[in-house]
Amino acid sequence: MALVLLNLVLKWCWLGVNELAHDEPFTMYWALRPIGALWTMLGTENNPPLYFLLMKAWGMLVPLDAAWWRIPSATFSALAVWPLYLLTRQLGGARIALVAALLFTFSNYHYGFAHEVRAYALFTLLSVTSMWLLLRNSEGRMRPWIWLAVVNVLLVYTHFFGWFVIGLQGLCMVLPELRTKWRTYLIALGIAVASYLPYAAIFLSRMGHSMQAGTWLDPPVPEELYNMIWRWSNAPVLAVGFLVVIAVALWRTRAKDLGMRLGLLWTFVPLLGMFAVSFAVPMFLDRYLVYAAPGFTLLVAFALSEVFVDQRVTNVLAFGAVIGMALTVQPWQDNGRHPSKVVAQVEAWNVPQQTVLILPDHYDLTFAYHWDKGSFLSETSIPAQLAAHHIHPVAGVVPEQDVHGEQLILILSGEDRPAVLGSLRARYGTVDAVEADHKVWVYLFRK
Numbered sequence: 001m002a003l004v005l006l007n008l009v010l011k012w013c014w015l016g017v018n019e020l021a022h023d024e025p026f027t028m029y030w031a032l033r034p035i036g037a038l039w040t041m042l043g044t045e046n047n048p049p050l051y052f053l054l055m056k057a058w059g060m061l062v063p064l065d066a067a068w069w070r071i072p073s074a075t076f077s078a079l080a081v082w083p084l085y086l087l088t089r090q091l092g093g094a095r096i097a098l099v100a101a102l103l104f105t106f107s108n109y110h111y112g113f114a115h116e117v118r119a120y121a122l123f124t125l126l127s128v129t130s131m132w133l134l135l136r137n138s139e140g141r142m143r144p145w146i147w148l149a150v151v152n153v154l155l156v157y158t159h160f161f162g163w164f165v166i167g168l169q170g171l172c173m174v175l176p177e178l179r180t181k182w183r184t185y186l187i188a189l190g191i192a193v194a195s196y197l198p199y200a201a202i203f204l205s206r207m208g209h210s211m212q213a214g215t216w217l218d219p220p221v222p223e224e225l226y227n228m229i230w231r232w233s234n235a236p237v238l239a240v241g242f243l244v245v246i247a248v249a250l251w252r253t254r255a256k257d258l259g260m261r262l263g264l265l266w267t268f269v270p271l272l273g274m275f276a277v278s279f280a281v282p283m284f285l286d287r288y289l290v291y292a293a294p295g296f297t298l299l300v301a302f303a304l305s306e307v308f309v310d311q312r313v314t315n316v317l318a319f320g321a322v323i324g325m326a327l328t329v330q331p332w333q334d335n336g337r338h339p340s341k342v343v344a345q346v347e348a349w350n351v352p353q354q355t356v357l358i359l360p361d362h363y364d365l366t367f368a369y370h371w372d373k374g375s376f377l378s379e380t381s382i383p384a385q386l387a388a389h390h391i392h393p394v395a396g397v398v399p400e401q402d403v404h405g406e407q408l409i410l411i412l413s414g415e416d417r418p419a420v421l422g423s424l425r426a427r428y429g430t431v432d433a434v435e436a437d438h439k440v441w442v443y444l445f446r447k
Contacts, residue, residue: 003085003101007078010105011114014332015074016067021337024117025365028069029376031055046206048199050157051119064373066117073121077114080125081105084294087132091259092302099318100301106325109231109286109293115331119158120290126155127165127291131266134169134181134188145184149191156196160203164270165291166192172265177258210281217282220275224284228271231286232296234328238321242300245317249303259302266295336438340370342411345436349409349444353390356409359420361393363413363440410443 020028030038031052038056042049054072062068081101089097104110113120133148155162166189173182196203226239233239255261270292278284304318346356358364361383368375368382375385383393410424421443425431428445436442 001082003081003098003105004078007081007105008075010331011074011078011111012071015070015115016065017332018066018115018335019338019340020066020069020117020369021335021339021366022116022118024066024069025369025376026362027052027055027117028059028064028369029365029382031059032376043202043205046160046210047119048157048159048162048203050154051122054122055117064369064376069117070115073116073118074114076121076125077110080110080121080128080294083125083129083132084297087128087135088259088298088301090132090136091262091298092257092305095315095318096259096301096305099304099322100297102322103297103300103325104294106234106322106329107232107293107297108234108329108331111329111331112335113287113290118287120287123155123159123162124290124294126151126158126162128294130155130165130169131172131294134172134185135178135262145187145191148184148188152188152192153195156192157199160206161288161291168266168269168291171269172262175258175261175265215282217278217285219279219282220284225271225275228286228289229296232293234325238324238328241324242303242321245307245321246299246303249306253306257302257306259298260306263295263299263302267292267299270295338437339366339440342436342440342442343367343370345434345442346409346411349432349442351407354407354409356389356391356411358386358391358393358411358413360413361395363411364393366413367391367411406447408445410445411440412443413440 030041033041035056038052039049042052055069058069058072062071081104084104085097085101087097088100110121110124113124130148130151133144133151136144152162152166155165169185170189172178173185229243230236230239233242249260250264253260255264270289274289275284300321301318304321305314307317308314350356358367364382364386368386372385375382378385386393408424408428410420412420424443424445428447430446432444432446434442
């Protein structure tokens with residue numbers, strides 16, 4: 001319990017150090033919509049409903065400030081340390097479990113999701129809990145498959161990749177020590193599948209769309225495998241050190257310990273599997289591998305305990321690893337995202353009746369939140385509210401009717417769109433440009 005309290009204290013701090021950005025305004029806006037509108041949106045988005053429903057309930061209690069909206073994610077991330085500790089203790093004892101818990105506690109990677117209004121911290125908590133429930137020794141009157149089924153149902157309604165976690169559980173059943181868990185696993189799987197039938201059409205539709213139309217990601221390069229380990233390890237020197245420790249421990253023990261073998265499966269099957277699949281359907285992204293990161297923590301903790309025969313040496317090494325993570329964790333660090341500067345730049349250049357275009361159109365929620373938080377509470381749609389002030393989100397091609405007047409402001413977020421810029425430059429003689437936020441440019445075109 002002390003580990004949970006430590007995580008709560010640390011992860012509830014600095015919740016407001018970064019502005020609401022990326023997909024956070026999307027989560028907040030739709031959590032505030034009527035349930036019918038929310039459900040319609042979910043039919044065309046890669047987001048199951050559970051986290052949105054939780055945030056809808058939370059949004060009724062708190063103001064529209066980033067720190068308040070990040071409290072649930074910080075809490076979910078803090079709670080995840082407890083099933084991780086219990087699982088590792090069952091496999092290797094209290095000392096190894098403490099090392100794993102502290103490595104998790106001081107991870108910049110997990111802090112990032114703890115301070116984000118997205119489902120990834122909840123997904124982490126449910127992933128670790130489901131692995132613990134599958135492996136734990138049966139206790140109490142409740143049959144073990146009941147709890148596992150409940151958590152797995154919550155898992156797949158939190159993120160589509162929850163099915164990857166359930167598949168990983170099935171793969172773990174090939175380990176000789178876990179073959180007695182097959183019945184528990186299969187019953188829980190059947191319940192999860194049955195419970196998902198009402199949502200199956202949406203799931204299959206979104207999966208089919210991603211496979212046919214592709215995703216917004218590019219196929220990864222081999223370097224990304226190391227970069228992912230780096231993200232899980234806080235710093236390059238720790239990443240290299242952990243990989244060396246794992247390699248030496250495997251050479252010494254031949255992976256005879258169940259904890260080592262479980263950690264290897266939990267870490268490298270998702271890591272290498274999603275890397276390989278991403279050449280066909282790109283999905284290799286740090287947040288999509290959040291369910292594999294606790295497996296890496298468990299693997300490192302076991303490797304540290306087995307890299308040397310002398311227990312005193314392994315204790316010193318484990319202490320050094322925890323200190324290294326503690327010294328490199330930076331939850332207070334600014335992530336460099338400042339959408340408010342985009343709004344400030346537009347306001348500095350704007351004059352009455354001047355047209356402002358937002359490209360791509362999905363940046364409109366981020367802009368609207370920092371332009372006027374109250375816009376998220378209005379029954380009027382965001383595009384309609386923005387249009388009343390001559391601000392127009394555009395999907396990809398700038399409509400002719402939106403290009404008029406002596407001046408035009410363009411907000412360009414993300415990927416470069418030279419065709420759009422070339423078209424506007426051809427219509428206007430002068431252009432000023434400012435990178436107001438990371439990869440978000442504001443252009444002022446003048447005749």
